Amino acid sequence: MTDPRTDLVNAAKYFHQRGWMLGTAGNLSARLEDGSFWITASGKSKGELTENDFIHQLPNGTFEKPRPDLKPSAETSIHEAVYAIFPEARACYHVHSIEANLVSNFTHAAILPLPPLEMIKGFGIWEANPKVGMPLFANHLDVPMIGQAIRDRFTQELPPIPALLIRNHGVTVWGKSPEDARNKIELAEYIFRYMVQAKHLGLCSD
Numbered sequence: 001m002t003d004p005r006t007d008l009v010n011a012a013k014y015f016h017q018r019g020w021m022l023g024t025a026g027n028l029s030a031r032l033e034d035g036s037f038w039i040t041a042s043g044k045s046k047g048e049l050t051e052n053d054f055i056h057q058l059p060n061g062t063f064e065k066p067r068p069d070l071k072p073s074a075e076t077s078i079h080e081a082v083y084a085i086f087p088e089a090r091a092c093y094h095v096h097s098i099e100a101n102l103v104s105n106f107t108h109a110a111i112l113p114l115p116p117l118e119m120i121k122g123f124g125i126w127e128a129n130p131k132v133g134m135p136l137f138a139n140h141l142d143v144p145m146i147g148q149a150i151r152d153r154f155t156q157e158l159p160p161i162p163a164l165l166i167r168n169h170g171v172t173v174w175g176k177s178p179e180d181a182r183n184k185i186e187l188a189e190y191i192f193r194y195m196v197q198a199k200h201l202g203l204c205s206d
Protein backbone atom coordinates (compact mmCIF):
# COMPACT_ATOMS: atom_id res chain seq x y z
CA MET A 1 0.00 0.00 0.00
CA THR A 2 1.32 3.44 -0.87
CA ASP A 3 1.77 6.07 1.80
CA PRO A 4 -1.47 8.12 1.65
CA ARG A 5 0.64 11.28 2.03
CA THR A 6 1.96 10.64 -1.49
CA ASP A 7 -1.63 10.64 -2.82
CA LEU A 8 -2.26 13.91 -0.98
CA VAL A 9 0.94 15.53 -2.31
CA ASN A 10 0.01 14.52 -5.88
CA ALA A 11 -3.60 15.70 -5.51
CA ALA A 12 -2.46 19.07 -4.12
CA LYS A 13 -0.05 19.57 -7.04
CA TYR A 14 -2.83 18.76 -9.50
CA PHE A 15 -5.36 21.05 -7.78
CA HIS A 16 -2.76 23.80 -7.61
CA GLN A 17 -2.20 23.50 -11.37
CA ARG A 18 -5.95 23.80 -11.90
CA GLY A 19 -6.02 27.01 -9.84
CA TRP A 20 -8.01 25.46 -7.00
CA MET A 21 -5.23 25.41 -4.38
CA LEU A 22 -3.38 28.61 -5.06
CA GLY A 23 -0.94 29.84 -2.46
CA THR A 24 -1.69 28.10 0.81
CA ALA A 25 -5.41 27.63 0.08
CA GLY A 26 -7.17 24.36 0.82
CA ASN A 27 -6.38 21.29 2.87
CA LEU A 28 -6.40 17.53 2.27
CA SER A 29 -6.58 14.54 4.57
CA ALA A 30 -6.60 10.74 4.36
CA ARG A 31 -7.84 8.43 7.11
CA LEU A 32 -6.10 5.17 8.02
CA GLU A 33 -7.57 1.83 9.21
CA ASP A 34 -6.97 2.76 12.85
CA GLY A 35 -9.11 5.91 12.58
CA SER A 36 -6.15 8.29 12.65
CA PHE A 37 -5.65 10.62 9.69
CA TRP A 38 -2.91 12.52 7.93
CA ILE A 39 -3.77 16.16 7.21
CA THR A 40 -1.85 18.96 5.55
CA ALA A 41 0.01 21.19 7.98
CA SER A 42 -1.28 24.76 8.11
CA GLY A 43 0.00 27.48 5.83
CA LYS A 44 2.01 25.33 3.40
CA SER A 45 2.21 26.22 -0.31
CA LYS A 46 -0.05 23.57 -1.75
CA GLY A 47 1.78 23.37 -5.06
CA GLU A 48 5.01 22.44 -3.29
CA LEU A 49 4.04 19.99 -0.56
CA THR A 50 6.28 17.11 0.43
CA GLU A 51 5.47 14.04 2.54
CA ASN A 52 6.98 15.93 5.51
CA ASP A 53 4.30 18.63 5.44
CA PHE A 54 1.61 16.58 7.19
CA ILE A 55 0.31 16.19 10.71
CA HIS A 56 -0.82 12.78 12.00
CA GLN A 57 -4.00 13.29 13.99
CA LEU A 58 -4.78 10.40 16.34
CA PRO A 59 -8.29 9.11 17.15
CA ASN A 60 -8.06 10.62 20.66
CA GLY A 61 -7.66 14.11 19.17
CA THR A 62 -3.93 14.48 19.91
CA PHE A 63 -1.51 14.79 17.04
CA GLU A 64 2.03 13.91 16.04
CA LYS A 65 4.14 16.13 13.83
CA PRO A 66 7.34 15.28 12.02
CA ARG A 67 8.84 18.73 12.73
CA PRO A 68 8.22 21.07 15.65
CA ASP A 69 7.45 24.06 13.38
CA LEU A 70 4.34 22.39 11.87
CA LYS A 71 0.81 23.24 12.98
CA PRO A 72 -2.33 21.30 12.00
CA SER A 73 -4.51 22.81 9.28
CA ALA A 74 -6.69 25.63 10.60
CA GLU A 75 -9.62 23.66 9.17
CA THR A 76 -8.90 20.35 10.91
CA SER A 77 -12.24 20.61 12.75
CA ILE A 78 -14.07 20.32 9.40
CA HIS A 79 -12.20 17.11 8.54
CA GLU A 80 -12.90 15.79 12.05
CA ALA A 81 -16.62 16.49 11.59
CA VAL A 82 -16.68 14.69 8.23
CA TYR A 83 -14.85 11.62 9.59
CA ALA A 84 -17.09 11.53 12.69
CA ILE A 85 -20.28 11.52 10.61
CA PHE A 86 -19.24 9.36 7.64
CA PRO A 87 -17.51 6.17 8.82
CA GLU A 88 -16.85 5.07 5.24
CA ALA A 89 -14.94 8.27 4.39
CA ARG A 90 -11.22 7.63 3.90
CA ALA A 91 -10.27 10.98 2.39
CA CYS A 92 -11.55 14.53 2.75
CA TYR A 93 -10.50 17.26 0.33
CA HIS A 94 -11.13 21.01 0.49
CA VAL A 95 -10.22 23.48 -2.25
CA HIS A 96 -10.84 27.14 -3.10
CA SER A 97 -12.00 28.05 -6.61
CA ILE A 98 -13.42 31.23 -8.07
CA GLU A 99 -16.45 29.33 -9.41
CA ALA A 100 -17.26 27.80 -6.01
CA ASN A 101 -17.32 31.29 -4.51
CA LEU A 102 -19.51 32.65 -7.31
CA VAL A 103 -22.10 29.87 -7.14
CA SER A 104 -22.24 30.10 -3.36
CA ASN A 105 -23.95 33.46 -3.92
CA PHE A 106 -26.56 32.10 -6.33
CA THR A 107 -28.92 31.46 -3.41
CA HIS A 108 -29.55 32.70 0.13
CA ALA A 109 -30.87 29.27 1.07
CA ALA A 110 -28.92 26.62 2.99
CA ILE A 111 -28.83 24.33 -0.04
CA LEU A 112 -27.54 25.12 -3.51
CA PRO A 113 -29.68 23.48 -6.24
CA LEU A 114 -27.49 21.72 -8.80
CA PRO A 115 -28.34 21.42 -12.51
CA PRO A 116 -29.51 17.95 -13.62
CA LEU A 117 -26.30 17.10 -15.45
CA GLU A 118 -25.10 13.58 -16.26
CA MET A 119 -22.07 14.35 -14.05
CA ILE A 120 -24.35 14.20 -10.96
CA LYS A 121 -24.11 10.40 -11.28
CA GLY A 122 -20.53 10.76 -10.09
CA PHE A 123 -21.98 11.74 -6.71
CA GLY A 124 -23.87 8.44 -6.58
CA ILE A 125 -27.26 9.79 -7.73
CA TRP A 126 -28.55 7.47 -10.47
CA GLU A 127 -31.72 9.27 -11.52
CA ALA A 128 -32.98 10.83 -14.72
CA ASN A 129 -33.03 14.63 -14.33
CA PRO A 130 -31.89 14.49 -10.69
CA LYS A 131 -33.06 17.30 -8.42
CA VAL A 132 -30.27 17.46 -5.93
CA GLY A 133 -28.64 20.22 -3.93
CA MET A 134 -25.32 20.83 -2.22
CA PRO A 135 -25.55 21.84 1.46
CA LEU A 136 -24.33 25.41 2.00
CA PHE A 137 -22.76 26.63 5.23
CA ALA A 138 -21.88 30.12 6.44
CA ASN A 139 -18.20 30.93 6.62
CA HIS A 140 -16.82 31.82 10.06
CA LEU A 141 -13.46 33.13 11.15
CA ASP A 142 -13.81 30.73 14.06
CA VAL A 143 -13.47 27.52 12.01
CA PRO A 144 -14.63 25.14 14.80
CA MET A 145 -18.02 26.91 14.48
CA ILE A 146 -18.19 25.61 10.89
CA GLY A 147 -17.23 22.12 12.07
CA GLN A 148 -19.97 22.26 14.70
CA ALA A 149 -22.56 23.48 12.17
CA ILE A 150 -21.67 20.52 9.92
CA ARG A 151 -22.03 18.08 12.81
CA ASP A 152 -25.34 19.61 13.95
CA ARG A 153 -26.87 19.61 10.48
CA PHE A 154 -25.67 16.24 9.23
CA THR A 155 -26.54 14.52 12.51
CA GLN A 156 -30.14 15.65 11.91
CA GLU A 157 -30.18 14.79 8.23
CA LEU A 158 -27.52 13.22 6.03
CA PRO A 159 -26.62 15.24 2.93
CA PRO A 160 -27.79 13.96 -0.48
CA ILE A 161 -24.25 13.97 -1.86
CA PRO A 162 -20.77 13.67 -0.28
CA ALA A 163 -19.99 17.36 -0.61
CA LEU A 164 -20.65 20.67 1.09
CA LEU A 165 -19.98 24.26 0.19
CA ILE A 166 -18.91 27.05 2.53
CA ARG A 167 -20.13 30.41 1.28
CA ASN A 168 -17.40 32.61 -0.24
CA HIS A 169 -14.82 30.04 0.80
CA GLY A 170 -14.81 26.70 -1.04
CA VAL A 171 -16.02 23.14 -1.41
CA THR A 172 -15.27 20.13 0.78
CA VAL A 173 -15.84 16.56 -0.43
CA TRP A 174 -15.21 13.13 1.03
CA GLY A 175 -14.74 9.73 -0.54
CA LYS A 176 -13.85 6.09 0.07
CA SER A 177 -10.26 6.70 -1.09
CA PRO A 178 -7.99 9.59 -2.07
CA GLU A 179 -8.76 8.82 -5.72
CA ASP A 180 -12.51 8.94 -5.04
CA ALA A 181 -12.19 12.28 -3.23
CA ARG A 182 -10.15 13.70 -6.14
CA ASN A 183 -12.84 12.60 -8.59
CA LYS A 184 -15.48 14.31 -6.46
CA ILE A 185 -13.55 17.57 -6.35
CA GLU A 186 -13.30 17.46 -10.15
CA LEU A 187 -17.03 16.76 -10.44
CA ALA A 188 -17.99 19.57 -8.09
CA GLU A 189 -15.74 22.04 -9.87
CA TYR A 190 -17.11 20.97 -13.28
CA ILE A 191 -20.66 21.54 -12.05
CA PHE A 192 -19.76 24.95 -10.57
CA ARG A 193 -18.08 25.95 -13.85
CA TYR A 194 -21.19 24.89 -15.76
CA MET A 195 -23.43 26.90 -13.40
CA VAL A 196 -21.37 30.07 -13.78
CA GLN A 197 -21.33 29.77 -17.57
CA ALA A 198 -25.06 28.91 -17.72
CA LYS A 199 -25.81 32.03 -15.66
CA HIS A 200 -23.66 34.09 -17.99
CA LEU A 201 -25.52 32.78 -21.02
CA GLY A 202 -28.87 33.44 -19.36
CA LEU A 203 -29.69 29.70 -19.31
CA CYS A 204 -31.85 28.30 -16.58
CA SER A 205 -29.52 25.81 -14.87
CA ASP A 206 -32.21 23.61 -13.23
Ligand SMILES: CSC[C@@H](O)[C@@H](O)C(=O)COP(=O)(O)O
Nearest residue numbers: 024025026027042043044073074
Ligand atom coordinates in the same frame (compact mmCIF):
# COMPACT_ATOMS: atom_id res chain seq x y z
C1 LIG B 1 -5.32 31.35 1.57
S1 LIG B 1 -5.71 31.27 3.28
C2 LIG B 1 -6.97 30.05 3.35
C3 LIG B 1 -7.16 29.52 4.75
O1 LIG B 1 -7.74 30.50 5.56
C4 LIG B 1 -8.02 28.29 4.74
O2 LIG B 1 -9.31 28.55 4.25
C5 LIG B 1 -7.42 27.15 3.98
O3 LIG B 1 -8.07 26.53 3.16
C6 LIG B 1 -6.03 26.73 4.27
O4 LIG B 1 -5.76 26.73 5.63
P1 LIG B 1 -4.64 25.75 6.25
O5 LIG B 1 -4.52 26.14 7.69
O6 LIG B 1 -3.37 25.97 5.46
O7 LIG B 1 -5.17 24.35 6.04
Ligand SMILES: [Zn+2]
Nearest residue numbers: 026075094170
Ligand atom coordinates in the same frame (compact mmCIF):
# COMPACT_ATOMS: atom_id res chain seq x y z
ZN1 LIG C 1 -10.26 26.86 3.20
